[in-house]
Amino acid sequence: MAKAVDKHDAMRHSCSHVMAQAIMDMFPEAKLAVGPWIDSGFYHDFELPRTLIPEDLPILEKKMKQIMKQRQKFVRFELPVDEGIEYLKERGQDYTAEMAVDLKNGKEVGTLSFYENIIQQNDKKTFVNMCAGPHTDNTGEIGVFKLMKIAGSYFKGDSDRPMLQRIYGACFETQDELNAHLTMLREQEKRDHRKLGKDLELYTMSEEVGAGLPLWLPNGTVIVEEIEKLAKEVEFEAGYDRVRTPHITKGSLYHKSGHLPYYADSMYPPMEMDNEEYYLKPMNCPHHHLIYDAKPRSYRDLPVRLAEYGHCYRFEDSGALFGLMRVRSMCMNDAHIYCTLEQFEEEFLAVLEIYKKYFELFGIDKYMMRLSLHNKEGLGKKYVDNPKLWIETEEMVRKAMKKSGVNYEEVPGEAAFYGPKIDVEIWSAIGRQFTLATNQLDFAIPKRFNLTYTDKDGEEKTPLCIHRAPLSTHERLVGFLIEHFAGAFPVWLAPEQVRLMPVADPHAEYAMELMDELKKKGVRATIEGPENSLGKRIREAEKKKIPYMLVIGDEEMKGWKKGDGTKNGSVTVRDYKTKEQKSTKASSFVKKVIKEIEERAL
Numbered sequence: 154m155a156k157a158v159d160k161h162d163a164m165r166h167s168c169s170h171v172m173a174q175a176i177m178d179m180f181p182e183a184k185l186a187v188g189p190w191i192d193s194g195f196y197h198d199f200e201l202p203r204t205l206i207p208e209d210l211p212i213l214e215k216k217m218k219q220i221m222k223q224r225q226k227f228v229r230f231e232l233p234v235d236e237g238i239e240y241l242k243e244r245g246q247d248y249t250a251e252m253a254v255d256l257k258n259g260k261e262v263g264t265l266s267f268y269e270n271i272i273q274q275n276d277k278k279t280f281v282n283m284c285a286g287p288h289t290d291n292t293g294e295i296g297v298f299k300l301m302k303i304a305g306s307y308f309k310g311d312s313d314r315p316m317l318q319r320i321y322g323a324c325f326e327t328q329d330e331l332n333a334h335l336t337m338l339r340e341q342e343k344r345d346h347r348k349l350g351k352d353l354e355l356y357t358m359s360e361e362v363g364a365g366l367p368l369w370l371p372n373g374t375v376i377v378e379e380i381e382k383l384a385k386e387v388e389f390e391a392g393y394d395r396v397r398t399p400h401i402t403k404g405s406l407y408h409k410s411g412h413l414p415y416y417a418d419s420m421y422p423p424m425e426m427d428n429e430e431y432y433l434k435p436m437n438c439p440h441h442h443l444i445y446d447a448k449p450r451s452y453r454d455l456p457v458r459l460a461e462y463g464h465c466y467r468f469e470d471s472g473a474l475f476g477l478m479r480v481r482s483m484c485m486n487d488a489h490i491y492c493t494l495e496q497f498e499e500e501f502l503a504v505l506e507i508y509k510k511y512f513e514l515f516g517i518d519k520y521m522m523r524l525s526l527h528n529k530e531g532l533g534k535k536y537v538d539n540p541k542l543w544i545e546t547e548e549m550v551r552k553a554m555k556k557s558g559v560n561y562e563e564v565p566g567e568a569a570f571y572g573p574k575i576d577v578e579i580w581s582a583i584g585r586q587f588t589l590a591t592n593q594l595d596f597a598i599p600k601r602f603n604l605t606y607t608d609k610d611g612e613e614k615t616p617l618c619i620h621r622a623p624l625s626t627h628e629r630l631v632g633f634l635i636e637h638f639a640g641a642f643p644v645w646l647a648p649e650q651v652r653l654m655p656v657a658d659p660h661a662e663y664a665m666e667l668m669d670e671l672k673k674k675g676v677r678a679t680i681e682g683p684e685n686s687l688g689k690r691i692r693e694a695e696k697k698k699i700p701y702m703l704v705i706g707d708e709e710m711k712g713w714k715k716g717d718g719t720k721n722g723s724v725t726v727r728d729y730k731t732k733e734q735k736s737t738k739a740s741s742f743v744k745k746v747i748k749e750i751e752e753r754a755l
């Protein structure tokens with residue numbers, strides 16, 4: 154069991170014992186396996202005479218509550234290790250006996266510890282389990298719980314052995330905390346990007362293409378391209394130059410960059426062509442280094458900022474693939490900044506400003522940056538062997554972080570091979586945590602690529618390189634944004650921004666003119682004619698989370714003549730977010746929606 158223990162852990166683990174006790178009561182022949190605490194509760198694995206059904210959970214919960222009411226004492230006792238193993242075997246507890254044998258073989262253990270539940274009034278012993286603890290004093294101190302689900306599991310993860318049954322539970326100190334947790338779970342399920350990605354027709358996966366290789370549908374493509382447009386504007390303003398690089402490359406370049414052989418496991422296997430090995434690109438860095446090196450650079454050219462939405466391929470384990478969050482093909486908001494030591498701070502701060510700008514734009518108020526540093530033990534192995542440069546560059550980054558005023562913490566021993574890095578953690582609107590992107594300082598690879606610039610004194614020097622990707626990959630960011638916005642994107646990102654609904658046939662012509670006007674101004678508008686009832690059409694548009702619905706009937710058409718465009722008519726606007734319905738002049742609506750799009754309002 155883990156070492157860091159707080160009172161929740163003891164409480165949750167005690168709840169797991171109580172569940173095991175209830176199981177033993179229900180199935181005296183049950184065999185116990187592991188039963189640890191986890192983030193919001195606990196689970197316990199069992200071998201049972203029959204498969205559990207959901208209806209078993211309330212029965213178990215009732216038994217557990219009785220046990221808790223009795224405030225049975227958790228009493229610890231120890232047995233010499235061999236005696237302990239015998240004790241477990243006698244009780245038919247094969248799995249815990251096997252765990253005890255592993256303990257004995259793994260290290261020198263003299264004794265095994267057990268926890269026994271005892272009813273205090275009559276000293277009746279009710280349940281015993283091998284366990285390192287800790288536990289609450291008695292079963293009355295467990296707080297509130299709920300059994301969540303039944304799943305299959307394998308003892309020691311070994312799928313050659315018979316499958317066990319696992320019951321998950323949530324456990325909190327108060328009913329309010331438990332309720333909040335359950336609400337969050339429901340919200341998470343509703344917001345799951347895989348579900349919404351399908352409902353809103355954003356992306357799809359096809360067995361015929363391969364696992365982890367998403368296909369962007371038209372709606373998802375709109376979002377991807379809006380994000381790309383944003384990045385290009387921001388990077389243009391910040392003085393970046395755009396470049397483009399191929400998807401495949403000779404293996405020799407990845408030997409030079411150090412990806413091969415160390416990174417080979419995460420790369421697609423090579424293709425043989427003309428006696429050369431070519432790889433799908435796992436990273437854009439080496440290509441950008443070569444672009445930097447394509448002509449001689451002087452100190453006057455620096456900093457050089459090369460940006461690309463670069464497509465990369467990584468062979469993630471099939472078990473690790475997860476919707477858009479973990480994929481094998483990804484398009485990265487990549488850039489490399491080549492600068493002098495003196496320019497570093499300003500450049501680094503400018504990158505942090507870009508992060509902050511994006512956080513504000515997407516309404517991400519909770520974020521944390523982790524500054525990962527080297528450690529002495531890793532020098533020459535995990536890290537480039539240059540202690541002086543490590544200390545110097547880490548201090549530079551630290552100084553810049555402090556100056557920028559962002560939230561950050563330091564983690565020794567987590568740096569990249571070639572320099573300190575910053576991982577950016579963000580929290581979605583419902584508190585789900587994501588590692589969005591990293592921002593790395595590289596003082597080693599430029600040297601390996603012989604990148605140079607001619608300094609003022611005529612000397613050839615090596616620039617520093619900053620790797621940065623504030624918007625991560627399209628896949629990861631869109632996955633995050635789907636959950637963050639629960640699919641109800643701000644107008645500028647919404648695949649469909651306005652849907653017009655003429656009440657009846659005579660209103661269709663006016664609606665068409667409005668739609669043309671909106672489209673001419675770059676607004677993504679569609680029309681749905683009166684084939685279906687208005688109520689049905691509104692429900693459909695709500696399901697698609699379209700920000701604005703325009704209802705157009707007699708009242709709205711008043712004063713409008715063919716060819717007027719938005720001049721004289723009005724519209725009734727239904728706002729998806731506020732659920733309000735308001736009549737307004739057509740021209741004012743058009744102005745308002747365009748302003749919102751231009752400002753990328755939330």
Ligand SMILES: [Zn+2]
Nearest residue numbers: 166284285286
């Ligand atoms: Zn225990």
Ligand SMILES: [Zn+2]
Nearest residue numbers: 437438489620
């Ligand atoms: Zn890079």
